[in-house]
Amino acid sequence: MSGSASGPGKWPNNIPLQPLQKFDWSAQRPTHHDADPGLIAAVLDRTQARPSGNWFVIAASDGIGTEHPIGVTVAGVELVAWRDRTGRLIVGPGACPHLGAPLARAALDCGALRCRWHGLRIAAEGVPGWTPWPSHDDGVLAWVRLDHIGRQTPTPAPIIGPRPPAHAHLAAVTTMVGVCEPVDIVANRLDPWHGAWFHPYSFTHLDVLETPDPDSGDRFVVAVTFRVGRRLGVPVRAEFTSPEPRTVVMRILDGEGADSVVETHATALGPGPDGRPRTAVIEAVLAFSPRSGFTAARRAAPMLRPLMRRAAARLWRDDLAYAERRYELRTTQVPPHR
Numbered sequence: 001m002s003g004s005a006s007g008p009g010k011w012p013n014n015i016p017l018q019p020l021q022k023f024d025w026s027a028q029r030p031t032h033h034d035a036d037p038g039l040i041a042a043v044l045d046r047t048q049a050r051p052s053g054n055w056f057v058i059a060a061s062d063g064i065g066t067e068h069p070i071g072v073t074v075a076g077v078e079l080v081a082w083r084d085r086t087g088r089l090i091v092g093p094g095a096c097p098h099l100g101a102p103l104a105r106a107a108l109d110c111g112a113l114r115c116r117w118h119g120l121r122i123a124a125e126g127v128p129g130w131t132p133w134p135s136h137d138d139g140v141l142a143w144v145r146l147d148h149i150g151r152q153t154p155t156p157a158p159i160i161g162p163r164p165p166a167h168a169h170l171a172a173v174t175t176m177v178g179v180c181e182p183v184d185i186v187a188n189r190l191d192p193w194h195g196a197w198f199h200p201y202s203f204t205h206l207d208v209l210e211t212p213d214p215d216s217g218d219r220f221v222v223a224v225t226f227r228v229g230r231r232l233g234v235p236v237r238a239e240f241t242s243p244e245p246r247t248v249v250m251r252i253l254d255g256e257g258a259d260s261v262v263e264t265h266a267t268a269l270g271p272g273p274d275g276r277p278r279t280a281v282i283e284a285v286l287a288f289s290p291r292s293g294f295t296a297a298r299r300a301a302p303m304l305r306p307l308m309r310r311a312a313a314r315l316w317r318d319d320l321a322y323a324e325r326r327y328e329l330r331t332t333q334v335p336p337h338r
Helices: 037-048 182-189 192-198 293-299 301-332
Strands: 055-060 070-074 077-083 089-093 107-109 112-114 135-137 141-145 170-178 203-210 220-227 232-244 247-255 261-271 277-287
Touching: 037 182, 037 232, 055 070, 055 077, 055 170, 055 261, 055 277, 077 141, 089 135, 089 141, 170 293, 170 301, 182 232, 182 247, 182 261, 182 277, 182 301, 192 203, 192 220, 192 301, 203 232, 277 301, 293 301
Parallel strands: none
Antiparallel strands: 055 141, 070 077, 070 261, 077 089, 107 112, 135 141, 170 277, 203 220, 220 232, 232 247, 247 261, 261 277
């Protein structure tokens, strides 16, 4: 596995953290010859043709509680989401059917919404003029199915890839918003070659080992070392796949944390005040390890989750700039790969 700089007998190979050589960013091997724009575009086109079942991620599961509703938008559609007294997720139109009051500001009354304008009570089964939409809670993310937006054949549940066991993983969800469209977020993730150049604080010794066939598939396999400080790193082998049009999944195949996944979901919010589109990146990190020490790490989840979110947010501050630049280029001029 690439990334270790220790010689025989100097550093045990069974320790996840391996020492790194002194890093010279400008001296690493350029990847622009490997990052074929035509290949990336072809893979992206295939992902956009896949079925989604009309499901959209709206929030982290733990971001929706039983104390008050939350308001979100998907493709300009105003939604309200809350949980009833049993913890069941409910998602529906965000406007009160009486006179259009914002239901995100409603009070929760025994698991139902109570509109603050005139007191209309809306329970999970709905009322005349207000019907809930299909929703799904997978324990990490909350989803809504909007058939009139997705316009595909609906599926009973979202289309996601394999995850580590729910009882044994440590999950953290990060949400950020950019001026772009979901396709720009997915395109960013389907370019693994930019990792060590654009994110040297997080990745080093990145080699793309496998690329998809030009005419089929979407699987990239990379060897990469995740940095832990300046002189230590964790070498792994990972794959990138896209199970549906708005999602890219990175799964660790070999190395520390094998079977851990990072799910990057892109949800169109609608136009911002400037008329340009806004897209939410909702990224779920599901960390897993069979090591006994990981059980202790899971017990420390309240302290670790903010650190995991902070690391993801640092990456996405850069990657949103990448996605926003891509959006700007393809909507104002001819993109270089077309």
